[in-house]
Amino acid sequence: MEISVIGSSFDADWTVTTETPGRPARTVGPATLPYDAMMFETRDPDCAAAHNTGYFPGGVYRYSKRFTAPQEWRDCVVECEFEGVYHRSHVLLNGVEVGGCPSGYTEFRVPLTGLRFGETNTIEVIVDNSQQPNSRWYTGSGIYRPVHVLVGPAVHIAPGYPQVTTRTVATGTATLDIRTDVVNAGDTDRDVWLAITVDDPSGQPVQQARRTVQVATGARLPVTQTVEIPDPALWSLRSPTLYTVRVTTAAGGRTDEAHARFGIRTVEVTAASGLLINGESTKLRGAAVHHDHGVIGAHCLPAAEHRRVRLLKEAGFNAIRSAHNPASRAMLDACDELGMLVMDELTDVWTRPKTTWDASLEFTDQWRTDLAAMIAKDINHPSVIMYSIGNEIGETATTDGIRLGAQLAATTREFDPSRPVTNCINGLLNLVASKDEAKAQSKAAKARAAGTTAANKNLILLLNLAMGAMSKIMKVVLTKPVVDRKTRDAFADVDIAGYNYMAARFRQDHLLHPDRIAVGSENPPTQTVEIWHDIADQPHVIGDFVWTGWDYLGEGAIAAARYNDRPRLFQPYPALAAGTPNFDITGHRHTQTYLNEIAWGSSYGPHLAVRPVDHARDRPVDSSWRSTDSIRSWSWAGLEGEPATVEVYGADGVAELSLNGVPVGRGQISAKSGHLVSFTVPYAPGELTAVLRGTDGTEIGRDTLRSAGPDLCLTVRAESGSLRADGHDLAFVHVEITDAEGIVRPLDDRPVSLEIDGAAALLGFGSAEPITEEGFCSPVHRTYQGRALAVLRAGHVPGQVRLTASARGCAPVDLTLTVDAAGSGSDVSV
Structure with a gap:
């Protein structure tokens, strides 16, 4: 079955x-x-989800659409396919329930039985x-x-x-297994002619099969x-x-x-060779990534997924861990196209809750369905190289949990x-998790009945607080023999052992379990240099995923730069984003990403960054999820x-x-120093330059920051000049407070107002500020460190869109983008 191309997009109206x-x-x-309904809710300091969702409340929503089913569908099988609905959904057609799905990240389909052909029908999705x-x-x-509608x-x-699996690759040929499931929903047995054609990247047929x-x-x-593919071009x-396989069936005079x-x-x-992609040794330079897209909430649109993957790859990452749920099709498409590896993850919970009403309630009944759906989605994507069956599951320290993990x-x-399996385990959590499953479930049930947070909340908070003191106690605790006893049985059932915050165990566990393959499935940026220095000569450790590669909404300000405050895990309202330090929620690249490249050995540097001078006399609050608050700016007017x-x-x-031009400092840099040397310099405007020299005095490289001039300007710039009129394409528009040359002024934040007119609309507008009362739906938003991001969504009609930005003390600026007609290959359905 294919997506119907009759009429207008099923996503519209x-x-x-x-x-x-x-x-x-x-x-x-x-x-x-x-349409992410949560993003359009008013943030509430009293909402039950609190810091978990950035104080966005949930709700009950009814999505409805009226449409006409054409007469030519009368003798067809018609289904509606949902790539993701959050959550506990029920689908009704003309008032009759036809399906639904409790899981929020699982693809599912419902039969549109009861269609009225040639008449108006109503589909409703209650969430x-x-x-x-x-x-x-x-x-x-x-x-x-x-x-999508499938017909x-x-x-x-x-x-x-079809599903394609590479069986073997040898010199000059690749052997592929192509599986096609054929369904006969008719009332008689049928002889079915089935034809397969494989096209190379240029669209030329390279192999065919018939039966x-x-x-x-x-x-x-x-x-x-x-089938055998001659002289295959390997994906790497x-x-x-990328190749394309086309399958055609014919039976009873009709084709599909x-x-x-x-x-x-x-x-x-x-364990001896590590990870081999096409026989080539590969270390995973990984980024753990949540599914939201910052200022546009959880809206899953191809342009946003492609942009994120592209920016991560440009920063040197080569792998993404989908944390902690199955990745979207659009993200996997982007990874396929751009060359990014993926660990796709099933879930954050099994049978024990981490929050009161989470997916643990349905896990026993739902896990096989969810797992099958994730793998069916992933199987044709070469970017997906492993599956994770869970994240920090405390049950893996218990007999029941070990048994369930083996089953998964x-x-x-x-x-x-064809792909290895991992389980991402946190040794500290396994140490403190209850061994009594009945007792754990009883506590959770009582918490739900009382309308309070699940009993496991305190356990998770304890775990995260302990990790917050990682440099002091975690290495000592996690290298104890008891951690091996609490994790080894669960690790024995998977192909790759996922180490969350247990990098200190890599060497000692290799001595205990020499055949074990390990991956740093989640570790903080404060340990990036140490970890990569340590695993360089450990082939059994196939890489490391930093938490996180891209900032995300929720877990209120867990990694945000804060000053003169007491240490605490999450911040109260109005904490919005986690504040992690690689890419912020607008996609702006921060200091940590440059340090990553140096630690990975893919860059020599130097890279200049400056800690905010307006906080020069403040006491920063330490966080294991943030190594520095520095930014790339030498524009601190008024702080001379x-x-x-x-x-x-x-x-x-x-x-x-x-x-x-005047020397103000000189210092040695090495892995031992964390690839960092710091200098204290009285601020003065001008040009700041760092030169890195080798031991023989030869210049390796240099980096320069210049101060902004006296002009106060509002600058808008789009990442591309046009959109497609398909209802899905996006324009990412940077809104910045700058000087006349475009140098950002981080101390001159102010509200910016947008007016948008034409063939696109504002989907989201916001900044990377992790603690703010603002949302993303207003056309007015305050910049943060001189920056904000507006995201425009194309409509279905070609034309132009004009954006006008204004801010106090700045001249208004205009930006015009073209919205082109969608191509004939656009994904449309009735």
Whole structure:
């Protein structure tokens, strides 16, 4: 079955009604899907989810759409496919329930039985995200990923097929297994002609296969055809080559078609050689990434996913861990196209809750369905190289949990034996988790009955607080023999052991378990230099994922730069984002990303950064999730003479610092120093330059920061000059307070007002400020350190869109973008 191309987009012209008990009903429409209803809620300091969601409340929402089913569908099988609905959804067609899904990240389909052909039909999706908290981060609400209508004849190709697996790659040829499931929903047995064509990246056919099979009425027949591809172009990080397979079936005078992109590549893991992609040794320079997109909430749109993957790759990352839920199709498409590896993760919980109303309630009944859906989504994506069956699951220290983990791992291999399986375990959590499953469930049930946060909340807070003191106690605790006893049985059932905050155990565990393959599945940026220096000669450790590569909404300000405050894990209202230090929620690259590249050995530096001079006399609050608050700016007007802490990052060598041509500092940099040397310099405007020299005095590189001039300007710049009129494309517009040359002024923050007119609309507008009362739906937002980001969403009509920005003390500025007609290949349905 293929996505229908009859009529206009099925994502358009929905009505969204808020039906949350105790709150006024509100109807929005026409709305285009995806539509994250949580983003449009008013943030509330008293909402039950609190810091978990950045104080965005949940709710109950009814999505509805009226549409006409064409007569030509009368003899077809028609289904509606949802890529992700958060959560506990029910789908109704003309008032009759036809399906739904409790899980918030799982793809599912419902049959549109009962369609009135040639007449108006109404589809409704009722979503209940009112029971809070049900997650440890911002989830979004409602239909936040795309929706499709699938239409096929009675004898048709099952949705999700064909599936391609690389069996072998040898000199000059690749052997592929192509599986197509054929469904006969008719009332007679059928002989089905099935044809496969494989096209190379240029669209030229390189292989074909034909056969005839018989499919009984009411049956689903898996058909696997093996083909050989001559001189295959392998998919890799440097050359992400993609092929296309096209399948056609014919039976009873009717045909069906389906196609899929795939890449030809091999994945192997051994303790002796580590991770091999196409036989080449590869270390994972990983970024853990949540699914939200900052100023546009959880709206899942291809342009946002592609942008994030592109920026991460430009910063040197080569892998993403989808934390802690299955990745979207759009993200995997971007990873396939750009050459980024993926660890796709099933869940954050098994049977024990981490928040009161989370997915642990359905896990026992739902995990096999969710796992099958994740793997079916992933199987054709060459970027996906491993599956994670869980994140920090305390049950893995118990007999029941070990048994369940073994079942999950075995079922994962049953669905896809071609990829390794991991389980991301936190040794400290396993140490303190209750061994008594009945007692743990009883506490959770009592908490739900009382309307309070689940009993596990205190355990999670204890865990995170302990990790917050990581440099002091964690290494001592985590290297104790008891940690091995609490993790080894769970690790024995997976192919790769996922070490969350346990990098200190890599060497000693290799002595205990020499055949174990390990990955740093989650570690803080404060340990990046140490970890990468340590694992360079440990092939059994295949890489490390930093928490996080991209900042996210929720877990209120856990990693935000704060001053003159007491240490605490989460901040009260109005904490909005976590504040992690690689990329912020607007996609702006920060100091930590440059240090990463030096630690990975992919850059020598130097890289200049300056700790905010307006906080020069403040006491920073330490955080294990943030190594520095420095930014790339030498624009601190009004603070002349104040002590500025200048950081110079680089590989081994000597750093020389000069201000306006006058030497002001010289120091040694090495891995031992954290690839960092700091200088204190009285601030004076001008040009700040760092030069890195080798031991022989040869210049390795230099970096310069210049102060902003006296002009106060409002600058807007778009990352691209045009959009497609498909209802999904996005324009990312940087809004900055600068001087006349575009140098950002971080001390001159102020509200900026936007007016937008034309063929696109404002989807979100905001800054990277992690603690703010502002949301993202207003056309007015205050900059943070001189920056904000506006995201425009194209409509369905070509034309132009004009953005006008204004701010106090600045001349208004205009920006005009073109919205081009969507191509004939756009994803449209009735």
